[in-house]
Amino acid sequence: MELLKQIFVEPFEVMYALPDLLLQTLWEGFVSGTLYSLIALGFVLIFKASGVFNFAQGIMVVFAALTLVGIHAFGVPAFLAVILTLGVMALLAFTVVRVVMKPLVNQPDIILFMSTIGITFILIAGGQLIFGGEPKAMITEELGLPTGASDWEVGGGIVIFQHIDIAAAVIAALLIAGLALFFNKTKTGRALRAVADDHQAALSVGISLEYIWVVVWFAAGVVALTAGILWAAKSDVSFALQVVALKALPVLVLGGFTSIPGAIVGGLIIGFGEKLFDLYWGVPILGGGTESWFAFIIALLFLLYRPEGLFGEKLIERI
C-alpha cells in the first residue's frame, strides 16, 4: 500500500507543492534531451550513409573538444581554433574513409563495426599522446558563450535558467535543423539518401561513395565538436566525457537508427524521462542514482515491443 502511494500519489503531491522544482526539472530535461539528440545525430548520420554503427562517436566528442582547447592553448584565438579544429575533423573524416572504410567495402557489418572500435582506441591513444590525459577547462567565455543566469519566480520559488544552458539548447536545435535541411534539401543530401537506400544503385548513377562518406564523417565530426563544447562547458574536457555519449544508445533505440526526427524525439523523451523519474520516483523508492540506467530500461522495453524504434524503418527479411 505504501509503495502504491509512493508511485501514484506522493510524486504528484510534490509536483503540486513545488511547481518551481517541476518546471526546473522539465527545463533540465529539455536541455539534456537536446544534447542527447545532438550526440545521437552523429551516430544516425553515419549509420544512414554506410550502415555502420560508429562506436567512435563518443571519443570523437572528446577528441574534438581536446583539439579545440589544445589549439587555443598555443595562443590561437578561439574562433580561429574552432576553424582549425574543423579542419582536423575534416582530415580525420578523410583519413577514416580512405584507410578504414574504403578497403572494407562489402565486408559484413560486424567487420565495419569492429573497425570503429579500432578507431576509438587510436583516437584515445592519439588524444592522450598529443594533449595529455589531464582534464582541461572548456574555453566557454573565449567562444562568446554566455555565462550567468536568469531567474523566474513561480509558485513561491524560482526557476533558474543558466544562460549557457539556453545557448546550448538553441545551438543544438539550430545544428539539428541545419543538418536536417542539408540532408533533405541539397544535392549532397539527396545523394546521401540514395547511398543509404542502396550502395550499388547509388554507384550506378554516378554518386561517389567515398565523397558521401567523407561528408557524413565530417558532419559527425561537426556534431561531435558542438556536443563536446556544450557538454564540457557543464563540467570539463576529459576522457570521461566519452561515456556520456553512451546515452545516445537508448536514444537511438527509441528513435530508430536511421531517423533524424527519431534522434530528436528520442533524445527529448530520455532527457525529460530520466530527470522526472529520478526526482519523483527514483529517489523516494529506490534511493536515487536511477539516471544511469533509466534510459536503458526504456530502450530495453522498446527492443522487446518495437525494435525498429519510433521512426525507424521496419526490417523485414525473408528466410
Add this chain to the structure above:
Amino acid sequence: MLKKLILGAAALAVAGTVQVTTVSAEDTLYIPSLSYRTGPFAGAGGPISNGFADYFNMLNERDGGIGGAKLVVEECETAYNAQKGVECYEATKGNGALAYNPYSTGITLQLIPKAPVDQIPVLSMGYGLSAAAVGEKFPWTFNYPASYWSQMSSILKYIDANGGVKGKKIGFIYLDVGYGKEPIPLLDKLAPEMGFEWVGFPVGVKEMQNQGATWLNVRKERPDWMIMWGFGAMNPTAIKEAAKIRFPMDKFIGNWWAGAHADLEPVGEAGKGYKASSFSGIGTDFPALQDVIKYVVDAGKSQAKKEDVGKVLYNRGLFNAVIMAEAIRAGQKSSGKVKITGVEMRDGLESFVLDEARLKEIGLEGFTAPITASCKDHEGSGAIFVQQWDGKTWNRISDLIPPMTDVVKPLLEEAADKYVSEQTDWKTQSCG
C-alpha cells in the same frame, strides 16, 4: 603502408598497457609505481605519479639513494582499472618489489589477499579498506596517515565546530562504487549519536559528467551541508552544478580526493569558497620541495611541469614517497641490511617515526600530521586539515583535526573481524 603503421600503433597501444622491464641489481631498491596517466582519472593519476617518482629521484640525486642503495621507480600503467592493476602487480612482483601503492581502492582490495602470500606489503595511503588500519588483523596492509572513516569523523567535527551538526541535514554525494560507499557505515553510526540527518546522493560512474538529476534532488532535499566523496571528472561537475543551484560553497566540503587543483581549475571563480579535507601540505614552501625542484625538476628529470610542483596531488604523491622512504630507512636499520626485502619493508612500515623533529629534519615541517608507526595501528594519527578554494588556488584554513578515535576504532575493529572471518587461512599477528 599507412594502414600498417596505424595497425602497428593500435597494437602498441594495447600492448603498452603493461610495460615493465626486468630490474635487478645489488645496490638498488625496486619500487613499482602503479600509475594511471591514461583513462578517466588521468587528471589525478599523472600528478600523483610525478610527485611519487620525483621525491625518490631527489633522494638519488642529493643523497645517493637511501643507505647507499639507489631507488628504482618503475611505472606500470593501470588506467585505474583493477584488472590491469593486478596484471601490473603480477608482472612486477618478481623484480624485488618492496611495497605496492595501488592508488585505487579497487586494486587495493585485489592486492590485500595477495600481500601475505607474496610477502610484499600494500600501502594504500589514505584510501582502500578502512579496516586495514587494524594492524593485528591486517599485518601486510597499511593506510597511513588516515582511513576514510577517520576522515569522515574529522569532517563532521569540523562541521560541528562551524555551526553545529545537531538538528542539521547533511547531504552526502558520492561516486557509486566501493570507494564512495566506504564511509556510509560511519554516517549511519554517527547520525543518531550526533543528532543529524543524512541523505545520500549516489553518482554512477557513467553519470560523473551528467549530474543534473542528482542536483535537482539536492535542491529538493535542501541539506544544510554537502559532503562529497568524489573523484576525477565527478568533482568539477558537482561543484559547477552546486554553483548552478546556488548551494552555498562554504557549506560544501569534499574529501581528500575531491580537493585537488585539477578538480577546481576547470571551475575557477564559480567554486570560490568550496572546501576539502587534506593531509598533505600545499605549495613548494618546504625545503624538501625546493630540493625536488633543484635536483629533479630544474635538471629536466621530472615528467611534471614546474608550475604543477606543489599542487595538491603532486604533494600527495610526494608524501606517499616520504612514507615509503622513511619505512625503507627503518627497515634497513632493523635488519642491518641495505638491500631489504618485502618482509623487512613491512617491518619498516610498522616501526618508522615521522614525528615533528623528523619532519623538520627532512624539510617538511608543518607539511602533515606526525605519524608514529606501530604493529597495532596501521593508520597513524588520522588527523586532517581543511583547505579552501579562493577562485584560483587552495589555502589551508584549519589546524589539524584529529578523528573521533573513540567512535572510529571500535567500528574499524568490528569491520576487521568481519573481513577476517570471511577469509580462509588468514594470518593475523599479535602485537603484544
